[in-house]
Structure formats: C-alpha cells, structure tokens
Amino acid sequence: MSGTQGNRRSIISATVDFDAPGKQLGVLRVPHSVHRSAYGHIAIPIAVIKNGKGPTVLLTGGVHGDEYEGPIALSKLVRKLNTTDVAGTIIVIPALNYPAFMAASRVSPIDSINLNRAFPGNRDGTVTEMIAHYVTTELLPRAAYLFDFHAGGSSLHYLPSLLVPFYGQGDDSAEIDRLVEAFAPPRVIRYDAEKALSGEDRVISNYARQLGVKFLTGEFGGGSSVNIEGLRAVEGGVLRYLDASGVLQLNEQLHRESCRTARSDRPQSYTMDDPGLFAFANGPGFFEPAFQLGETLEDGAVAGHIYSNVRPWDEPETIRFRTGGLAICIRTFAQVKAGDCLGHLARPV
Numbered sequence: 001m002s003g004t005q006g007n008r009r010s011i012i013s014a015t016v017d018f019d020a021p022g023k024q025l026g027v028l029r030v031p032h033s034v035h036r037s038a039y040g041h042i043a044i045p046i047a048v049i050k051n052g053k054g055p056t057v058l059l060t061g062g063v064h065g066d067e068y069e070g071p072i073a074l075s076k077l078v079r080k081l082n083t084t085d086v087a088g089t090i091i092v093i094p095a096l097n098y099p100a101f102m103a104a105s106r107v108s109p110i111d112s113i114n115l116n117r118a119f120p121g122n123r124d125g126t127v128t129e130m131i132a133h134y135v136t137t138e139l140l141p142r143a144a145y146l147f148d149f150h151a152g153g154s155s156l157h158y159l160p161s162l163l164v165p166f167y168g169q170g171d172d173s174a175e176i177d178r179l180v181e182a183f184a185p186p187r188v189i190r191y192d193a194e195k196a197l198s199g200e201d202r203v204i205s206n207y208a209r210q211l212g213v214k215f216l217t218g219e220f221g222g223g224s225s226v227n228i229e230g231l232r233a234v235e236g237g238v239l240r241y242l243d244a245s246g247v248l249q250l251n252e253q254l255h256r257e258s259c260r261t262a263r264s265d266r267p268q269s270y271t272m273d274d275p276g277l278f279a280f281a282n283g284p285g286f287f288e289p290a291f292q293l294g295e296t297l298e299d300g301a302v303a304g305h306i307y308s309n310v311r312p313w314d315e316p317e318t319i320r321f322r323t324g325g326l327a328i329c330i331r332t333f334a335q336v337k338a339g340d341c342l343g344h345l346a347r348p349v
Contacts, residue, residue: 008123010134016048018091018142023083024048028093028134030127032110042127044098046091047078054088057247058143058213059238060135061093063115063150063204065100065108069160069220069227070149073234080254088247091139099127104224106153117202136207145179145214145245148204149234152222152329156341159293159328160186160230161270162218162237165193169209176214182244183237184263185218186229189270189328189346197272197344216241223332236261270346276322277345279303281336288316288334291327291343299324303342309335321345 015026027043061070095101111126121132162185193205221227239258242248285306305316325345
C-alpha cells in the first residue's frame with residue numbers, strides 16, 4: 001500500500017461487533033451520499049459467528065456481481081451454522097461487491113470498477129475502492145484464512161474448479177494442501193496468486209498473500225447462472241474446509257451434508273500458466289466455437305471461427321490454441337471485439 005492509505009482507518013462502518021461472541025447478522029455501511037439520499041449508505045450484508053478462541057476465517061462471494069454459486073452457498077451456510085458449532089470466528093460476506101450484485105454485473109454500476117482489480121483500495125476513493133480498502137485494512141488483518149468464491153460471470157463458463165496458489169506463494173504450502181484435500185474439489189488448478197490472468201497484481205489474493213492469510217479461490221460455474229455441480233461442490237466443500245481449518249466442529253447433520261459431495265479419489269491437478277492455452281479475438285465479429293467444456297485438445301487445436309458482422313459471407317478467421325490441454329473455460333457471448341477471451345485450456349501437472 002502506497003502513501004498513507006494503509007494507515008488511515010476506513011470510513012466504512014459495521015453494525016456487527018467482530019469481537020463479540022454469538023451469531024450476528026448485520027451490514028457494512030458504505031457512505032454514499034447521492035441526490036435521492038443525502039445521508040445514505042450502501043448496506044452490504046455480513047454475518048459474524050464467534051465462539052471462544054480459535055482461528056478467524058473470512059468467506060466472500062459476489063466480488064463480481066454476476067457470479068452466484070458463492071452467494072447462494074454462503075447464504076445457506078449462515079442459516080445452517082449455530083454458535084456452538086464454531087471454535088473461533090467465521091466472517092461471511094455473500095455479496096462483497098453489493099452494488100454489482102444488485103445490478104447482476106461484473107463491475108459496479110456506480111463507478112464501473114472491477115472490485116478484484118481495485119486492491120489495495122482507496123479510503124477516499126469511489127465506492128468500489130472503499131470496499132477494497134476496507135477488506136485490505138479491516139478484514140484481512142483479522143483473518144488467518146480467506147476463501148473467495150468465483151465463477152465465470154456473464155461472459156464465461158467454467159468447469160467447476162478449485163484455484164490454488166503456486167507452491168511457494170505463501171509460507172505454508174503443506175497447510176494449503178491439507179485444506180485442498182479437505183475441500184475435495186472436482187479438479188484443482190494451480191495459478192499465480194500474485195496477479196490476475198491479465199497480469200495485474202491489484203487482486204485480493206495478492207494482498208491476502210502479503211498479509212500472511214492462507215488463500216483459496218475457485219471458478220464454480222458461469223454464464224450468470226447457477227451451475228448445479230459447482231454449487232454442490234461449494235456447499236459440501238466449504239463445510240469440510242471449515243472443519244479442516246479448525247474453526248468448525250461438524251455436528252451429525254453438518255457431517256452428513258459435508259459427505260454428499262466428498263470425493264474418494266484425488267482430483268487431477270492442472271496449471272494455466274502458458275499463454276498458449278488462451279484464445280483471444282483479433283477483431284470484431286461473431287464467434288463460432290469449435291470446442292466444448294471438458295474436451296482435451298491437442299497443440300494447435302482450433303478454438304473457433306470469427307465471422308464478419310458486416311460481410312458474414314466472407315471466409316471467417318480461424319483462431320487456434322497454441323498449446324493443448326483440457327478445455328475448462330469458454331466464452332458465453334457470441335459477439336466479440338478485439339481482445340475478448342474466447343476460452344482457455346489447462347494442462348495436467
């Protein structure tokens with residue numbers, strides 16, 4: 001964090017007391033004075049469940065407002081948990097970028113900023129920047145663990161997958177491996193947690209890493225819909241993850257629920273660190289894909305064809321993946337512009 005931003009207390013306030021025992025349901029109040037509400041604020045729902053001593057786990061969803069597996073699973077989780085089940089503190093924010101969530105949009109309708117490209121945030125910035133600053137300065141310093149749930153949003157579909165930092169990005173790889181094993185995901189993808197796929201380091205995982213918070217994330221669906229496989233993976237997996245972190249003691253009912261999606265075999269691990277695994281549009285047009293999610297493609301495989309919007313009878317441009325692998329992501333929208341991601345692969349480790 002540059003300048004004095006990191007040392008200045010956030011102007012976002014909470015109606016919950018993070019240090020008080022019990023189960024609290026409240027909001028984060030983000031100041032938002034506008035024409036229709038002179039003294040208004042944006043109320044982001046938050047739940048805090050605290051009981052005795054133990055680790056603090058932060059669970060977030062809705063960093064992008066058009067991704068739903070996380071918000072649904074976390075909302076259900078809060079209903080299920082009783083204070084007596086907890087040994088420590090669980091902080092749950094199902095829709096962290098609440099304005100984007102209410103607009104079903106990847107970015108906030110207020111300032112058009114992608115929250116996961118806004119870290120470490122700005123105390124005196126826009127609404128999205130203030131939220132990022134609050135997470136960086138108020139929430140992450142409290143947490144030993146952070147699980148941030150994602151999906152492909154409106155423009156992408158993903159095979160449900162757990163994303164795990166590369167070995168060495170953190171001080172306790174063995175602990176991360178233990179949490180991954182407990183979550184028991186459909187598949188595991190190792191990725192660079194210090195920066196986004198676009199190479200930007202303004203992401204929540206980078207600042208969790210800098211603050212020593214053990215971090216996991218995942219892509220559990222997409223298309224601005226709810227992926228049933230992904231939702232079930234999150235619902236069962238988060239219970240096992242909380243149990244493994246030491247903050248949750250599974251009662252009989254929770255244990256039964258956690259077992260419904262548990263895998264008996266070790267999931268395949270992949271990486272997506274080779275630029276050749278990605279396919280991008282070179283210009284405008286409409287996209288005809290030549291692959292499906294779950295397919296294994298060879299080096300140089302055709303990703304699809306882009307047709308001209310103004311001369312659709314012209315020969316379409318063929319787009320290829322340079323490097324082969326498992327198709328884990330595909331574009332939702334057929335209309336494309338230069339630079340749009342058409343999909344990407346992951347190669348086995």
